[in-house]
Amino acid sequence: MKVLATNKKAYHDYEILEKYEAGIVLKGTEVKSAKNGRINLRDSFIRISNGEAFLLNCHISPYEQGNIMNHDPTRTRKLLLHKREIERLAGKVQEKGLTLVPLRVYLKNNLVKVEVALAKGKKLHDKREAIKKKDLDREISRTLKNKYKIK
Known part of the structure; x- marks a missing residue:
């Protein structure tokens, strides 16, 4: 499984409750550009409307060897989920404070997949x-590494 892009900001801004795997409908030049790692999930989010899930604000750069038929970089892309999953997620999103965010885009059996998370926003x-916990863990690992260093 090759990871094409991750949304590090989502892990910082949200508490991840559940994860789902979804397919994504892409055009040919989008697939080629995504496989080259030219995809950005930073400000992207997922919206459910009319029983379908859509990925918005995901930036996939135009394919460099593409012609005039190249794609729009920030177009809305449809996500492929089971109907029961979409209905369940739509019900959960109606709850206060829950949202859907993409965590990462990766290749699985040569297909582009998106990891979708049901998340709750973190307070300041x-x-x-x-951040304090991460710094403390880093300091502990650094101390242990130096203590048991082979001389």
Whole structure:
């Protein structure tokens, strides 16, 4: 499984509750550009309308060897999920504070897949606490590494 893009900001801004795997409908030049790693998930989000899931604001750069038939970089793309999953996610999103965010785009059996997460937004103090915990873990691992270093 080759990871094409990750949404690091989502892990910082949201508390991840559930994860789902979804296919994505892409044009030919989008697939080629995505396989080259020219995809950005930073400000993207997922919206459910009319029983279908859509990925919005995902930027896939135009394919360099493409011609005038190249794609629009930030067009809305349809996600492929089971009907029961979409209905369940639509019900959960109606709850206060829950949203759908893409976590990563990857190749699975030569198909482009998106990992979708049901997430709850973090408050500012939660973000600060997560940063402190990460710094503390880094310091502990650095100390242990230096303590048991082979001389």
